[in-house]
Amino acid sequence: MNSGQVRSGLIIVDKPQGWTSHDVVGRLRRLAGTRKVGHAGTLDPMATGVLVVGINKATRLLTYIVGTTKTYEATIRLGQSTVTDDAEGEVTAETIAAAVTDEEIEAAVAALTGDIQQVPSSVSAIKVNGERSYARVRAGGEVNLPARPVTVSRFEIHGIRREHGGKLRDVDVTVECSSGTYIRALARDLGAALGVGGHLTALRRTAVGPYSADQASTLEQLAEDLRLLELNDAARALFPVRELSAGEAEDISHGRRIDPSGFPAGNGEPVPVAAFAPDGELIGLLADKADTARALLVFAPGNERA
CATH class of the missing domain: 2.30.130.10 (PUA domain)
Known part of the structure; x- marks a missing residue:
């Protein structure tokens, strides 16, 4: 499919690690030969997985996709807190987590499941007095964001491991949640509930609404074949x-x-x-x-x- 033939529709991208969502949009603008490209919900550079991108008329559907349920696979490290609540930030505190039991972790996860009040990560795109929260934090300022209601419909543990000679504990989880839920904040709050601190070390989004990682294509694959989900088909799925x-x-x-x-x-x-x-x-x-x-x-x- 060359750029002159690109129609309207969605592209389900498997975002690579190290790329911003904006980077992906820029790449697809070049591949599709149109400026009318947008995405339905940012993924952090550290994260991989499903990024739904709209082309031409389908950009008008994106606002409805943003609000759909998301699913993630993640690893949470207990025993370390970071400034960004993920592995990209500087470690701000370290506590030996060896004494934390599996049962305590399971109970803390259960308490963070369902309808909860969550304070977003300070390193987020939320605006505070017209300035992005992350920009203020990275400039050395402080941000106090209010809690907001979110729904964590599934917070399932798949494995718990000891790391760094048993001082730290890594927890592999699946999270299914409402739009606006920060997985980094769940990691932070899980560590806080256990008294040892926590942050996210890996994150992969596996589904956005009806679109799953099984349907997603890498940027390399899209360079060969744009794999457009036509507008009519996209709307029927949504x-x-x-x-x-x-x-x-x-x-x-x-x-x-x-x-x-x-x-x-x-x-x-x-x-x-x-x-x-x-x-x-x-x-x-x-x-x-x-x-x-x-x-x-x-x-x-x-x-x-x-």
């Missing part, structure tokens, strides 16, 4: 589907409301529904409000780069 009549498709295209789709609200919020014309083309996203369905967004027909 949302409930409504097949429109020709008249309904015309109404939605011109901003008019139609009969409700009938999908129940999730957490009190209307559920976005992918609306398709009789020819199978995605018209836009709908949401029920009262006794009608209204367009959340409408895709212009024809021009792939619109």
Whole structure:
């Protein structure tokens, strides 16, 4: 597929270690031959795994992907705290963790599972008075971020090992969580709960919403074949589907409301529904409000780069 033929869709990237998410977007802009490229949720440079990238019209779906559930494989080191809560930061404190038992680790993990209040890592992209938190910390400043509600629906231990002559303990885990959950903060809080400190030494994102690492391609593979998940297929995987009549498709295209789709609200919020014309083309996203369905967004027909 050459750049002149690139359509709209999603690319599921297996981000390599050492690359920023912005680096990946820049690379795909060159491969796809378009500036209209974005991603659905940053991965730290240390992390690897699933990064969902939108091309052309599909960039408009990214805001809905950002809010989906994420799954990670991670290793947490107990006995050391770092300034960044991960292995890229300077060690700020070290405590012998030899006496921490497996049972104590399991109990602390259980306490961090479910609906919790989490203080984000200070080295995050959250803005404080217009400045990124990480920028303030790296400049030597202090940041006190408020706790926020997150959901850790799965926090499963796969292995616990002794490292550095038994002074440290490494814990291999799977975490499934809501958008906005910081795995670095879970590592920090697990260590704090056990009184020995903790940080993240490895992180791999294995799923974002319906997209898994099995579907992801390396940048080297994408240089050979862009492996685009076409816009229509991407929307069908992400949302409930409504097949429109020709008249309904015309109404939605011109901003008019139609009969409700009938999908129940999730957490009190209307559920976005992918609306398709009789020819199978995605018209836009709908949401029920009262006794009608209204367009959340409408895709212009024809021009792939619109």
